[in-house]
Amino acid sequence: MIDPEKILASQRGAVPRYTSYPTAPHFSDQAGLAIARSRLQRLPANEAVSLYLHIPFCDRLCWFCGCHTKHTLKYAPVEAYVGALIREMATVRETAGRRLRLAHLHLGGGSPSMLRQPDFERLSQALRDNFNLDAATEISVEIDPSDVTDETLTGLVALGVTRASVGVQDFSDAVQEAINRPQTFEQTRDVIAALRETGIHSLNIDALYGLPLQTEERLVSTIDKVLSLAPDRIALFGYAHVPWLKKHQTLIREEDLPGTMDRFRHAGLAADLIAAAGYDRIGIDHFAKPGDTMAEAAREGRLFRNFQGYTTDACRTLIGLGASSISSYGDAYVQNIVPTSQYEKTVLDGGLSATRGIQLSLDDRIRAHMIERLMCDFSISFDGLEQKFGYAARPYIAEAKLAAAGDCHGLTEVDETGFRIREQARPFTRIVASWFDAYLNESSVRYSKAV
Ligand SMILES: C[S@@+](CC[C@H](N)C(=O)[O-])C[C@H]1O[C@@H](n2cnc3c(N)ncnc32)[C@H](O)[C@@H]1O
Ligand code: SF4
Structure with missing residues (x-):
């Protein structure tokens, strides 16, 4: 029998x-610049890449927010930042020596929806000047509904957006007040209708559990409202309370936060409601209609994980532009300069803004694959591991067998074909993944709750 209370009280909670x-805490200072330059120069001809553009600004500051963003009431800094992003695109083209073909483009933040129409148009032009986009390029954007005006919608059309992700979090007044994020259901519903009218064919909604003053009743009411909007996908994240990293989270009263076991119950309750409405469960925190490409990818073992969470994006290379963005080059990660002003200065001087980074060793690559498969499929296929890494996989298969044998909580099972997380233990997937994390024990970094 799995005992959630005991598991969550353990040091891996x-x-x-x-x-x-x-x-990211294990990337080394200064290693990133050389890695970014060499990887961009050596990208195989014709290989399509993905691009992430980070917009680190919001016109409100939600107290729960864990994103790299800054509250601004003035628009001038945002306009200046867009200029820097455009310069960075040109530097990437110059470094790669050609216009790279884009399979996916994602604008995240912060709130990309606070960009004004002329800036959407400038970005759209610069993207097309510096990269090759075609009808198959997927363009997605994160939207704070409180930003959206007719001008925003025109801007999204100019950019050619095909998917949108809309932030909801919770619809009850008490919770919204406790997190400083007023947002009515009607406002959200109208924005979603308007986005659909522009031709955006795929919509995701973000909801949160674990928020202050959230009760079962409030959560159920929020999920019912989310379901009434019929999004193609739903992301149900657990609120990560990390006030030692995000000072504004100290504005949230700790005594208002649900306890660990309440979080666990709330997560299960919301997930069951979404599944009962006909959505497939995807990984640890996503849901998708069975016909959605993410649900198809999950069924076929083609789901991946990147810095934005779950993705169907199979590109080896993800280039992150903008302050704090992380790029992935398959065998290396690189993070851009985090402070916006320093980032802008570096790229406007014509440089790449990569700073911290890590080149993956073989051990890192094998463990990364095992952890990604656990997070996406809840299992590691030993055949799959051997096909990818040959004999080098053997010690890791032995390690997985040992881990299952020593699993005193009964979360996992193993046989000759693979290592699996039991169905009832899926809420503890991050904990099982952490068994294969070679950096965890040697680090003093503090993380958020596992569930
Ligand atoms: C960049 S925001 C989404 C777009 C837009 N800024 C908004 O808030 O509507 C990305 C998502 O991250 C999630 N998020 C932000 N802070 C979080 C935290 N501390 N813990 C868990 N999820 C968080 C929220 O669900 C949010 O919708
Ligand atoms: S949740 Fe979204 S709107 Fe709120 S501060 Fe964070 S990024 Fe900005």
Whole structure:
């Protein structure tokens, strides 16, 4: 019998979200610039890449927010930043020596929806000047509904956006007040209708559990409202309370936060409601309609994980532009300069803004694959591991067998074909993934709750 209380009380109750392995705190200072330059110069001809553009600005500051963003009431800094992003695109083209073909483009933040129409148009032009986009290029954007005006919609059309992800979090007044994020259901519903009218064919909604003053009743009411909007995908994240990293989270009263076991119950309750409405469960925190490309990818073992979470994007290379963005080059990760002003100065001087980075060793690559498969499929196929890494996989298969044998909580099972997380233990996937994390024990980094 699995005992959630015992598992969550263990020292592995706080672990990374594994949007990469090794995780960002283990990137080394200054290693990134040389890696970024050499990888861009050596990209195979014709290989399509993905691009992430980070917009680190918001016109409100939600107290729960864990993103790299800055509250601004003035628009001038945002306009100046867009100029820097455009310069960085040109530097990437110059470094690569050609216009790279884009399979996916994602604008995240912060709130890309606070860009004004002329800036969407400038970005759209610069993207087309510096990269090759075609009808198959997927363009997605994160939207704060409180930003959206007719001008925003025109801007999104100019950019050619095909997918949108809309932030909801929670619809009850008490929770919204406790997190400083007023947002009515009607406002959200109208924005979603308007986005659909522009031709955006795929919509995701973000909801959160673990928020202050959230009760079962409030969560159920939020999920019912989210379901009434019929999004193609839903992301149900657990609120990561990390006030030692995000000072504004100290504005949230700790006594208002649900306890660990309440979080666990709330996560299960919301997930069951979404699944009962006909959505497939995807990984640890996503849901998709069965006909959605993410649900198809999950069924076929083609789901991946990148810095934005779950993705169907199979490109080896993801180039992150903008302050704090992380790029992935298959065998290396690189993070851009985090402070916006320093980032802008570096790129406007014509440089790449990569700073911290890590080149993955063979051990890192094998563990990264094992952790990604656990996060996406809840299992590691031993055949799959051997096909990818040959004999080098053997010690890791032995390690997985040992891990299952020593699993006193009964979360996993193993046989000759593979290592699996039991169905009832899926909420603890991050904990099981952490067993294969070679950096965890040697680090003093503090993480958010595992569930
Ligand atoms: C960049 S925001 C989404 C776009 C837009 N800024 C908005 O808030 O509507 C990305 C998502 O991250 C999630 N998020 C932000 N802070 C979080 C935290 N501390 N813990 C868990 N999820 C968080 C929220 O669900 C949010 O919608
Ligand atoms: S949740 Fe979204 S709108 Fe709120 S501060 Fe964070 S990025 Fe900005």
